[in-house]
Amino acid sequence: MLDLACGSGRHSRLLGLRGFAVLAVDRDQAALASLTAAPGVTTVAMELEGASWPLAGQEFDAIVVTNYLWRPRLPELLSMLAPGGVLIYETFMLGNAEFGKPSNPDFLLRPGELRDIAREAGLREIAFVEGYVEMPKPAVRQAICALRD
Secondary structure (H helix, E strand, O other): OEEEOOOOOHHHHHHHHOOOOEEEEEOOHHHHHOOOOOOOEEEEEOOOOOOOOOOOOOOEEEEEEEOOOOHHHHHHHHHOEEEEEEEEEEEEEOOHHHOOOOOOHHHOEOOOHHHHHHHHOOOEEEEEEEEEEOOOOOEEEEEEEEEOO
């Protein structure tokens, strides 16, 4: 499994404890350091927004992304999903500026954007939600779970 832009690795920890082999990737080496003893988790510090895609050519049975959006790499990210693989992606969308950061539209999804991106990548939607949420703090978010048949 790939946990992209994993931060302190809450999802990596959970998945590793459930027996999955997880590659936890983030540019913040200090955040990754907290995962060194997490079972099933391998960490790699990478610059994800550079000129070259550091994960090119790799394939994953599952990809998890939360609270991160870098549109230039979305097609490459989704192409790394293996047949039968699952994508779980959740981040902020337009309207979130009313509640805080991120507020820059470059880092906010447009309505239905994850749904459209998944469809264009040939993924089958399992679940999709978008809109206002109260927890853990008020925000406007969008999430999809999709499968590569």
